[in-house]
Amino acid sequence: MRTTLPLTVDRAAGLALHLQLAEQVRAAVRDGRLQAGHRLPSTRDLARELGVSRAVAQAAYDQLHAEGWIVGRTGSGTYIADVVPLTPPVRQRRSRTADSSSNSPTAAASTSSSWPGRTSKGLLTLRPGIPFIGTQADAGWRRAWREVSAQTPPQGYDDPAGLPELRSALAEHVGRVRGIACGPENLVITNGTVHGFRLLLSTTLRPGDRLAVEDPGYPNAVKAAEAHHLKVVDVPVDADGLCVDTLGGLEEPDGIAAVYVTPSHQYPLGGRLPVARRNELVRWARRTGATLIEDDYDSEFRYDVAPLPALAQLDLDRVVHLGTLSKMISPSLRLGWLVASAPVVDRIACHREEASDWPGWPMQAALLAMLRDGYLDQVVRRNRRLYAERRNHTCAQLAPYGRVVGQDAGLHITLLLPDHVDDKALAAKARAAGVAIAPLADYRRTVTGSPGLVIGYATPTDEDLHKALRILVDLLERESKSTMA
Ligand SMILES: Cc1ncc(COP(=O)(O)O)c(C=O)c1O
Numbered sequence: 001m002r003t004t005l006p007l008t009v010d011r012a013a014g015l016a017l018h019l020q021l022a023e024q025v026r027a028a029v030r031d032g033r034l035q036a037g038h039r040l041p042s043t044r045d046l047a048r049e050l051g052v053s054r055a056v057a058q059a060a061y062d063q064l065h066a067e068g069w070i071v072g073r074t075g076s077g078t079y080i081a082d083v084v085p086l087t088p089p090v091r092q093r094r095s096r097t098a099d100s101s102s103n104s105p106t107a108a109a110s111t112s113s114s115w116p117g118r119t120s121k122g123l124l125t126l127r128p129g130i131p132f133i134g135t136q137a138d139a140g141w142r143r144a145w146r147e148v149s150a151q152t153p154p155q156g157y158d159d160p161a162g163l164p165e166l167r168s169a170l171a172e173h174v175g176r177v178r179g180i181a182c183g184p185e186n187l188v189i190t191n192g193t194v195h196g197f198r199l200l201l202s203t204t205l206r207p208g209d210r211l212a213v214e215d216p217g218y219p220n221a222v223k224a225a226e227a228h229h230l231k232v233v234d235v236p237v238d239a240d241g242l243c244v245d246t247l248g249g250l251e252e253p254d255g256i257a258a259v260y261v262t263p264s265h266q267y268p269l270g271g272r273l274p275v276a277r278r279n280e281l282v283r284w285a286r287r288t289g290a291t292l293i294e295d296d297y298d299s300e301f302r303y304d305v306a307p308l309p310a311l312a313q314l315d316l317d318r319v320v321h322l323g324t325l326s327k328m329i330s331p332s333l334r335l336g337w338l339v340a341s342a343p344v345v346d347r348i349a350c351h352r353e354e355a356s357d358w359p360g361w362p363m364q365a366a367l368l369a370m371l372r373d374g375y376l377d378q379v380v381r382r383n384r385r386l387y388a389e390r391r392n393h394t395c396a397q398l399a400p401y402g403r404v405v406g407q408d409a410g411l412h413i414t415l416l417l418p419d420h421v422d423d424k425a426l427a428a429k430a431r432a433a434g435v436a437i438a439p440l441a442d443y444r445r446t447v448t449g450s451p452g453l454v455i456g457y458a459t460p461t462d463e464d465l466h467k468a469l470r471i472l473v474d475l476l477e478r479e480s481k482s483t484m485a
Contacts, residue, residue: 005040006033009050017052018059019306025064029083036082040070059305066305066408068240068274086279089315123436124468128268128412128456131327132386140375147369153361160352161345162189162337163361166368170337173371174323178296179309180339182316188338188348189359189367192331193295193324194220196338197260200320201228203347204291209257212250214242216443218267218295221260235259236447239405241271244281258291263311264299268414268443268454270406278311285318292319298327298410300380303388307409317341325367327411328380335363383458387411390457390465397469401476402452411458414440416450420483423451429475435468 007024009017028034041049043057050057061078064070071081161167167184174180174187190196205211207229213222215234225232233250236243242261250256261281263273273281285292294311302308312321316339324336338348352358370376394413395404403416417423423439430437440452455472457465 005046007046007050009052009056017056018063021046021050021052021057021060022063022067022069025060026067026069029069029080030085032085034080036080038080040078040080042078063305066272067308068272068276068278081274081276083276084279084283086282086314089317123431123434124464124471125436125459126455126457126465126468126472127436127438127459128454129327130331130456130459131329131411132383132458132460133330140370140373140378143373144366144369144375148362148365151365158358158361158364159349160358161349162187162358163364163368166364166371169368169371173376174310174321174337174339177307178299178321178323179313180316180321181313182339185342186316186339186345188340188345189364190322190336190338191334191359192326192336193297193322194224195334196322196336197221197293197295198224198228199348199351200291200293200322200338200340200344201225201230203351204344205230205257210250210254212247212256212259213445214261214266215445215447216268216440216449217260217445218262219443221295222445225260230257232445234446237266237269237271239269239271240277241266241269241273242277242281244273244277244284247281247284255288256290258293259285260293260295261311262295262297264296264308265406265409267295267297268406268412268438268440270408270410270412270414272308272409273311278314281311282314282318286315290318294319294321296321296323300328301384301387301411302409303384303391304408312339320344328376328383329370333363333367335359335367387458390462393465394455394457394469397473398455398476401473401480403450412454412456414452414454416440416452418483419450421451421479423453426451426475426479427453430472433471433475435471437472 005025006028007021009020013020025034043054043061047054047057061070068081069083070078072078164184166189167187170187171182171184175182188196188199190199201224205228209230210233211225211230212233212235213225214237216237222232233256235246241263247256247259263278265272281292292311296310299307299310310321312319321339322336323339325333326336391407391413395407398404398415401415402418405414405416407413424441427437427439438454440454443454460468
């Protein structure tokens with residue numbers, strides 16, 4: 001059935017026209033006005049009806065398609081996808097002192113981390129996870145530190161959750177950029193994602209609890225979970241990210257206490273969790289009481305459509321959101337944030353007060369200056385352009401040798417290789433030829449799948465990237481000739 005859409009555009013509103021249209025379609029699906037299988041008008045007809053350009057209509061459809069609200073493409077028509085709407089959460093807000101007694105904190109043991117710099121010295125690095133950092137300090141960076149240096153430090157100890165002004169500024173930032181409606185009472189300033197993850201494990205999970213992780217997935221999340229003596233349960237991943245439907249089968253006998261998930265750009269395969277799966281995941285968590293831990297590590301960098309809204313946007317009582325500066329500016333800042341319900345924030349703040357473990361004032365003050373100045377947004381915009389070019393080059397070079405996945409976002413792509421290839425051996429050969437690269441095998445646990453290479457294109461200079469890719473292409477060429485011989 002063809003639908004006449006209840007859409008309007010407001011040219012005076014501060015929001016781009018295609019984003020206005022996309023949001024109106026989402027709202028119509030959420031409240032049942034548009035249902036699965038409804039056919040949408042062509043972009044040409046929609047543009048004509050609304051008096052907008054066809055490019056605007058197309059951009060709205062691209063965004064909705066990327067998020068999983070609509071299916072089908074050119075030729076066969078576009079339809080509303082099978083998305084079961086989620087009922088709004090019943091929010092419980094409590095103050096810091098209200099509930100800090102449940103779940104006594106336990107200390108998390110430390111583990112060694114796989115620091116890419118440590119393994120890549122003297123090599124051209126195509127390892128994922130490190131952004132490009134130029135050799136010159138730019139004006140925005142210098143402005144932030146000048147502002148910090150002109151202030152005297154606060155008197156006494158800071159709030160263990162983080163500077164209140166910074167938490168307010170970050171609440172505004174994650175609201176605007178990630179769509180999470182929250183206030184300073186929902187924010188904790190961390191030393192990055194892994195630190196936030198460990199704080200959460202220490203304060204909300206108990207040793208022996210079961211934590212579901214993506215397989216393949218982020219090895220440091222598994223290390224942190226093991227250090228906390230959790231039972232790690234592997235969940236398969238497909239082209240759309242976490243296979244949410246398999247969680248049901250894992251509930252017995254002990255239940256799953258939490259799920260660690262990378263919905264905006266599955267690490268390392270790059271799928272984006274469509275809205276139907278997001279809703280299903282939140283419904284499952286509401287039913288079982290599990291906590292969803294959203295690692296949002298490189299969501300800022302999308303090359304096809306606007307960044308997808310965060311999972312935490314759906315229900316902050318079930319989802320804990322972890323953000324980081326590591327991919328936007330540098331991992332060496334050791335700064336990030338955790339967004340959660342107020343009781344979770346309170347528990348973490350109490351735990352930190354005892355452990356005296358929170359980022360120092362100058363770092364927090366500098367981040368505040370960068371946010372107020374618009375520097376963070378500026379760096380993301382600038383680097384998005386840079387990474388998009390590098391991604392295009394990397395994909396063009398490597399596509400003949402396998403299947404490139406995850407290229408729509410982030411700082412890396414994954415090249416899936418034919419089944420007979422030993423990816424660890426290939427990475428070792430690359431290393432011997434001067435290129436540090438990660439084999440997909442390093443991210444796999446018990447779920448089997450294709451071999452591959454996880455290739456970060458952000459870190460090197462353009463020149464080094466080109467050099468490293470030439471070496472890699474040479475290697476892949478020889479590999480494919482040797483298997484044909
Ligand atoms: C999946 C994933 N999450 C998070 C991070 C960043 O962690 P942090 O903020 O602790 O530097 C990385 C870094 O490589 C990552 O790959």
